[in-house]
Amino acid sequence: MKSWQVLRYARPSDALELVDLPSPEPGPNEVRLRVLAAPANFNDVDACHGRYATVHPPLPYSLGMEAMGVVEAAGAGAESWLGKRIIATTAQVQGAYSEEALAPTDMIFEAPESLGDAEAAAIFFPFHVAYVALHVRGALRAGETLLVHAGAGGVGSAALQLGVAAGARVFATAGGERKLAFCHELGAELAIDYRAGEFLPAVLEATEGRGVDVLLDLVGGDVTEQGFRAMAFNGRYLQAGFSGGIEAEDTGLVPRPILFGNFNYMGVMLAYGDALATKRAAHINIMPRELGLQVQESLNLLLAERRIRPIIGERMPMERLPAALEQLASRNTIGRVVLSW
Numbered sequence: 001m002k003s004w005q006v007l008r009y010a011r012p013s014d015a016l017e018l019v020d021l022p023s024p025e026p027g028p029n030e031v032r033l034r035v036l037a038a039p040a041n042f043n044d045v046d047a048c049h050g051r052y053a054t055v056h057p058p059l060p061y062s063l064g065m066e067a068m069g070v071v072e073a074a075g076a077g078a079e080s081w082l083g084k085r086i087i088a089t090t091a092q093v094q095g096a097y098s099e100e101a102l103a104p105t106d107m108i109f110e111a112p113e114s115l116g117d118a119e120a121a122a123i124f125f126p127f128h129v130a131y132v133a134l135h136v137r138g139a140l141r142a143g144e145t146l147l148v149h150a151g152a153g154g155v156g157s158a159a160l161q162l163g164v165a166a167g168a169r170v171f172a173t174a175g176g177e178r179k180l181a182f183c184h185e186l187g188a189e190l191a192i193d194y195r196a197g198e199f200l201p202a203v204l205e206a207t208e209g210r211g212v213d214v215l216l217d218l219v220g221g222d223v224t225e226q227g228f229r230a231m232a233f234n235g236r237y238l239q240a241g242f243s244g245g246i247e248a249e250d251t252g253l254v255p256r257p258i259l260f261g262n263f264n265y266m267g268v269m270l271a272y273g274d275a276l277a278t279k280r281a282a283h284i285n286i287m288p289r290e291l292g293l294q295v296q297e298s299l300n301l302l303l304a305e306r307r308i309r310p311i312i313g314e315r316m317p318m319e320r321l322p323a324a325l326e327q328l329a330s331r332n333t334i335g336r337v338v339l340s341w
């Protein structure tokens, strides 16, 4: 089978090569899917550079953490998934940009029937991350104000839609006119070009000086420091990504503005599985599988009611993966770029 592998750490067009590999065999509680579509995922850009902090496999390895496809083989305990159309986080978050990939049953969901392959591929990370952030962690309520950074992006565009569906007043930041217009199209009351200047004055003006109740930060760095000053009393600041540069992760916290702000600074990480075992082994908190099923059910309802939709900015053949990842890294994408074999 064909598989895109990272052979050396570099920008995607230098790091990746399409190679031939044997079909992977699923272990217990794992499935092998025939990949039909996979979205360009920002974490995979970082992985090409060797700076993705969550998982750091030795070279060479097959890239890709998120895929859609049909289950064609199942390990012990996973037999009931055979033949099903699924969306998946891949095993060890590797191999999604391959013709076949493995995935643990804790991190797969049935693809919504109403969605085509590319549309289904586009929903998993954006809508699960945004739903967990806004509802499980951030407890967003109708009538509250929500600010989403990088609002025209994959996760951002999902969060804007979920915020509107929840009855919040939604504000967004994004870079450039085209993205601002798209944020408005998704229901943002205010869309601010944070590349053109500070977003804080516009946010304070729109909230009569109060600041926002909930802020979803997918960017990090300077955007975070300014965001701390945009928070309302008792607000919830959700840190869910660092697309402004993974190095932004290492600048450390700025505790004084958090103290001054009287708000909650919260982390968000998407992973479902055996929460206690993971806590013991890695000292991190993942979420139980049951919660993932509830999130997917809520998303299915919102999809059926047409209150949310997958956003595909562009479709490409899988052979163009390096170009798709380069485009994502250079801030030129809206929603998701979905690749298909």
Ligand SMILES: NC(=O)c1ccc[n+]([C@@H]2O[C@H](COP(=O)([O-])OP(=O)(O)OC[C@H]3O[C@@H](n4cnc5c(N)ncnc54)[C@H](OP(=O)(O)O)[C@@H]3O)[C@@H](O)[C@H]2O)c1
Pocket (backbone or CB within 6 Å): 040, 041, 042, 043, 125, 126, 129, 150, 151, 152, 153, 154, 155, 156, 173, 174, 175, 176, 179, 218, 219, 239, 240, 241, 242, 243, 244, 245, 268, 269, 270, 271, 328, 329, 330, 331, 332, 333, 335
């Ligand atoms: N917490 C979790 O479990 C989890 C899971 C999945 C993804 N994530 C994170 O969520 C974030 C969004 O992921 P995504 O796949 O949906 O990507 P994306 O938002 O579609 O693309 C990244 C966007 O970030 C903005 N950005 C700001 N500074 C940038 C910079 N220096 N370089 C590149 N982009 C920059 C750009 O939008 P503008 O041009 O509008 O600024 C860009 O379009 C990423 O940080 C990702 O790691 C977190």
